[in-house]
Amino acid sequence: MAALEVQLQLTLHSPDRSFELNVDFTAASQRTALIGPSGSGKSTVLQAIAGLLPQARGRVRVGGQALLDTPRGIDLPARERRVGVVFQDYALFPHMTVEQNLQFGLRRLGQRVDAGHARRVDALIRQFDLASLRGALPRNLSGGQRQRVALARALAIEPRLLLLDEPLSALDSPLRKRLRHELAEMLERVQVPTLLVTHDPQDVEALAQDMICIDNGRIVDCDPLPGAV
Amino acid sequence: MHALFVPLWLTLKVALFATLIAAAIGIALGWWLARRPFPGRSVVDSLLMLPMVLPPTVIGYYLIVLIGRNGILGQYLDRWFGINLIFTWQGAVIAASVVSLPLVYKGARAAFEEVDGRFANAARTLGAGELEVFLRVSLPLAIRGIAAGVMLAFARAMGEFGATLMIAGNLPGKTQTLSIAVYEAVQAGNDRQALWLTLVISLVCIGVLVASGRLLQARH
Numbered sequence: 001m002a003a004l005e006v007q008l009q010l011t012l013h014s015p016d017r018s019f020e021l022n023v024d025f026t027a028a029s030q031r032t033a034l035i036g037p038s039g040s041g042k043s044t045v046l047q048a049i050a051g052l053l054p055q056a057r058g059r060v061r062v063g064g065q066a067l068l069d070t071p072r073g074i075d076l077p078a079r080e081r082r083v084g085v086v087f088q089d090y091a092l093f094p095h096m097t098v099e100q101n102l103q104f105g106l107r108r109l110g111q112r113v114d115a116g117h118a119r120r121v122d123a124l125i126r127q128f129d130l131a132s133l134r135g136a137l138p139r140n141l142s143g144g145q146r147q148r149v150a151l152a153r154a155l156a157i158e159p160r161l162l163l164l165d166e167p168l169s170a171l172d173s174p175l176r177k178r179l180r181h182e183l184a185e186m187l188e189r190v191q192v193p194t195l196l197v198t199h200d201p202q203d204v205e206a207l208a209q210d211m212i213c214i215d216n217g218r219i220v221d222c223d224p225l226p227g228a229v
Numbered sequence: 230m231h232a233l234f235v236p237l238w239l240t241l242k243v244a245l246f247a248t249l250i251a252a253a254i255g256i257a258l259g260w261w262l263a264r265r266p267f268p269g270r271s272v273v274d275s276l277l278m279l280p281m282v283l284p285p286t287v288i289g290y291y292l293i294v295l296i297g298r299n300g301i302l303g304q305y306l307d308r309w310f311g312i313n314l315i316f317t318w319q320g321a322v323i324a325a326s327v328v329s330l331p332l333v334y335k336g337a338r339a340a341f342e343e344v345d346g347r348f349a350n351a352a353r354t355l356g357a358g359e360l361e362v363f364l365r366v367s368l369p370l371a372i373r374g375i376a377a378g379v380m381l382a383f384a385r386a387m388g389e390f391g392a393t394l395m396i397a398g399n400l401p402g403k404t405q406t407l408s409i410a411v412y413e414a415v416q417a418g419n420d421r422q423a424l425w426l427t428l429v430i431s432l433v434c435i436g437v438l439v440a441s442g443r444l445l446q447a448r449h
Contacts, residue, residue, distance in 0.1 A: 052350050078353040085354045091347040095369045105355030109364060157355055 003027055003193035004161060008048050008058040021045065021217040031187060031194045033208035035201065036226050041217040042197040043088070046163050049195070050085050051078035062161045062193065084154030084192070088165045090146045092138035098149050099125070099134045105157040124152040128186070143171045144179050151186060164196035168203060180206045201225060233425055235402050236410040240430075243318055243393075243406055244386035247325035251333045251386070252379050254326075259337025259375075260363060281331040288327055289395025296323065296396075314396070318404055321397035325389040329382035336378020340371035373444050380441035384434045 004027040012019045021041045036042045048056035051067065060068040067081045068074060092101050102124055106117040113121075125131055128148040138146060147167065154162060167183060168176045184206045187194060196207055204211045212219060215226035258277060262270060280288055296303040296314050306312040314320040344367055352362045368375075390408040397404035399413060407430045414423035 047350075050350075050354050052353065078350070079356045079358055081354070082356075083354060085351065087347050087351055089347075091345070091351040093348060093351070093366060104352065104357075104365070108356070109358075109361040153355070 003030065003063060004032070004049075004195060005059065005061040006045070006049060008045060008056055008060070010044070010048060010053060010056045010058075012044065012053075012055075019044070019217060021048075023214065023217070023219050025212050025219050027193070027195055027210065027212065029208070029210035030191075031196070031208045031210070033204040033211040034195060034197045034214055035199065035204055035211050035222075036214035037199055040215045040226065042199075042214050043165055044217075045214070046085070046165050046195070046197050049161070050083045050163055051076060051081045065160070082157060082160050084157060084159030084162045086147075086150045086154050086162070086164045086167055088167075089170045090138075090150035092141075092146060092149055092153070094138050097135050097137060098130055098141070101138070101149055101153050102156050105153065120156060124156055127189075128152040143175055144182065147179060147183065148186070151183075151190075155190060155192070159192055162190065162192045162194040164194065166198055167196060168198075168200070183207060232410075232422055233429065236405050236407045236426070237429060239318060239402075239405065240387055240407040243321045243325055243389075244383055246322045247329060247386040247389075248333075248379060248383045250322070250326040251330045251382050252375075255330050255333025255378070255382070256337045256368075256375060259334050259339075260341050260367065263338045263341035277334050278331050280328045285328060285389070285391025285393075286395055289324060289392035292320075292324060292327065292392060292396050296320070316396075316398045316400060316404060318397065321389075321393045321404055321406065324392035324396040325386040328389055328392055329385040332382040332385055333375075333378045336381065337371065337375045340374025340378070341367060343374065344370045377441040377444040380437050380444070384437040384441075387430065387433060387437075 006026070007024045009022050010020075012021070019041065021044055023041070023045055034042045034045060044053065047053050049060050049067070056068065057070045058068065059066065059070070062083075066072070066074050067076050067083070093104065096104070099121060102121045103113055103117060106120060107113050125134060128151065130145075130148060130152065133141065133145060133149075138149070141149065168180055171179060180203060187207060196203070198204060198207075211222060213222040213226050214220065220226050262274060293300060293315070295301050296306065298304070298307055298313055298315060303314065306314070314323060348366050348370065349362050352366045357365065387406075388408055389406070390412070393404075393406060394409060399405050399409050401410075405413070407426055411423055411426045411430070414420075414426060
């Protein structure tokens with residue numbers, strides 16, 4: 001069964017332009033990259049899959065399960081989709097420690113952290129080598145540490161799908177090279193279907209088994225690469 | 230001393246309750262209007278800012294039309310619950326909360342708009358509903374800006390004069406707040422008392438302004 005099936009139509013309006021997205025693709029591999037130049041609509045696709053764009057129409061299925069199916073009236077809200085997202089710049093909650101960031105998705109409002117949650121967080125802290133940073137605030141972390149926390153936080157909810165939005169774009173070049181390698185190793189160990197969005201062919205080579213190309217809101221042929229960098 | 234303490238106590242009581250009401254309403258409205266545009270948003274915004282630019286006596290007049298004994302709401306409050314707000318300290322609370330509402334609302338809206346929307350989205354993908362997003366993410370991240378607005382509202386409520394006088398009148402020991410007591414002391418030629426009252430209210434307001442300025446500064 002294909003890991004991820006996506007058919008999406010939506011129009012985004014901003015004061016100076018309107019952007020029309022119409023994509024149809026299937027990601028069969030465990031790790032797929034969606035590559036395209038900036039403004040091509042790749043991050044929009046990712047947000048729509050996560051359930052963050054209420055105007056999205058079409059179908060999104062993960063492992064056969066429908067998250068969005070407009071003709072059948074299915075549109076799960078983001079909180080019910082169990083789709084882990086690593087945002088561009090990571091979007092770690094700045095007022096919470098590393099540990100609290102990891103707990104966020106496990107503990108609902110007014111709930112205490114129970115033993116099962118604590119074990120899950122401990123396991124992630126070990127897996128991502130965060131033991132010494134448990135009590136640290138995101139602003140005191142390096143770029144690489146932030147990336148690990150963001151990935152661990154997204155995995156805490158045991159997602160059925162993992163989405164990475166330009167995971168390396170926040171970093172400068174030498175660091176990017178090192179972290180690309182680190183991220184590749186981490187993703188290798190994570191047994192969750194992953195879709196990552198990038199504009200950089202080197203990311204695709206290091207992180208993904210397969211690629212899908214997007215330009216101007218449409219899926220396009222990958223040869224040549226759209227907006228080749 | 231008594232002439233100083235009674236209006237001071239009443240003023241603090243009125244300002245505190247008024248600030249609580251203005252904070253609850255202003256924070257909720259600030260959050261709602263900061264979320265996303267909707268038709269008529271700028272009209273709602275203008276209406277909420279109106280108490281800041283209207284003469285306080287005009288606000289007082291509106292309030293009499295609304296909650297006076299024969300007012301639009303007041304007649305039902307009187308008939309059904311036997312509640313009359315005119316010439317009471319509770320009426321003064323309502324007057325003060327209306328004039329201080331724009332300060333909370335404006336501060337809260339700006340603070341919520343400054344919070345990066347991606348934090349709320351991250352919370353949603355982690356399973357949080359909208360109330361949880363508000364309580365665990367948006368509110369804590371906006372709290373400094375909100376607190377600064379709330380403190381300004383408290384200072385404004387303490388200094389309220391016009392609308393309070395229209396609604397609650399000038400009953401010493403009952404509805405006579407500091408600012409009204411100053412007015413009366415000056416009218417009566419009681420300069421010493423006016424001076425003391427003025428000093429007290431000035432000191433409290435300076436304290437509030439310094440504190441709210443620090444809160445805002447620490448944010449940047």
